Amino acid sequence: MLLKTFAFLALAIGAIAHEAAPPQPRTNAEALARGLPILSPRHRNHGEDKKKNRPSNKPVPTKAGPTPDFASTCDWYDIEFKRNRPMLRALCKDNKGKKKYSELNLNQCIKLQNNGQLKCGPGGFVGRSGRRDLESEMLDARGWNDYAKQKCTRCDVVSDDTIECSCPLKRGGRIDASYTLGDCISNKNGRLTCKALED
Numbered sequence: 001m002l003l004k005t006f007a008f009l010a011l012a013i014g015a016i017a018h019e020a021a022p023p024q025p026r027t028n029a030e031a032l033a034r035g036l037p038i039l040s041p042r043h044r045n046h047g048e049d050k051k052k053n054r055p056s057n058k059p060v061p062t063k064a065g066p067t068p069d070f071a072s073t074c075d076w077y078d079i080e081f082k083r084n085r086p087m088l089r090a091l092c093k094d095n096k097g098k099k100k101y102s103e104l105n106l107n108q109c110i111k112l113q114n115n116g117q118l119k120c121g122p123g124g125f126v127g128r129s130g131r132r133d134l135e136s137e138m139l140d141a142r143g144w145n146d147y148a149k150q151k152c153t154r155c156d157v158v159s160d161d162t163i164e165c166s167c168p169l170k171r172g173g174r175i176d177a178s179y180t181l182g183d184c185i186s187n188k189n190g191r192l193t194c195k196a197l198e199d
Contacts, residue, residue, distance in 0.1 A: 070187040071161035078157055079106070086126040086155055088181065094190030102192040106163075109184050109194035112152060116167040116175040120184035121196045125152045125167070152177065161185075 070092065071077075077090035086106040091099045111123030118125055152165035158178070167177040186193045 070185045070192060071182050073187045074102075074192070077161070079155055079163065081126075084126075088185065088192060090192060092187045092190045092192060098190070100190035102187075102190060104185065104192035104194070106181075109196055110179065112167060114170045116169045116177055118152070118165070118167070118177050118179040120194075122194070125165070126155055157181075 070090070074090040074092035077088060080087050080089055080103075087103045088106050089101070089103045092102050093099055107124035107126055108122055109120065110118050110125050111121045112125040113119050150168040152167040155163055155165035158164045161181040162178055163181060164176060164178045166174050168174050184195050186195050186198070
């Protein structure tokens with residue numbers, strides 16, 4: 001009899017405690033409104049998180065464009081002067097690997113600077129005499145206006161894709177200037193193009 005009494009009391013106390021306990025909040029907003037601790041965030045798969053945050057080793061796709069260095073896809077190139085224009089001639093591979101003949105006026109791609117050096121950009125660097133001797137084109141005492149008419153001469157491909165020319169200085173005299181054509185010339189599907197004109 002005593003055992004039954006204790007069992008009844010235990011059930012009664014459990015029922016009272018269940019009725020007295022407030023229902024658990026279902027959301028963090030409800031918990032804050034009732035002054036209760038906020039709900040614990042649901043556990044995520046930390047392995048998946050690390051995998052998502054791990055930097056990818058895949059190369060970033062870049063915009064398709066011309067081959068940066070024409071020398072790697074062109075061969076048999078030289079400079080020929082046509083009507084006083086320095087024409088770069090080459091056999092260049094197209095996108096299918098077939099070689100095509102192409103030529104480009106270097107005066108459209110390379111310009112002469114004040115210090116006698118060459119730079120990528122339209123403006124021209126070779127004058128009327130081309131590779132001929134330049135006695136008639138030496139800078140005279142009349143200064144810059146005449147210098148502006150002076151251009152490089154005796155240009156030729158000397159090694160790999162490097163050209164060398166005799167170029168005038170603003171202060172007078174001339175220097176031997178070399179320039180890497182790959183810095184300014186591209187092969188675009190078998191056709192020589194100027195990088196300066198593509199920007």
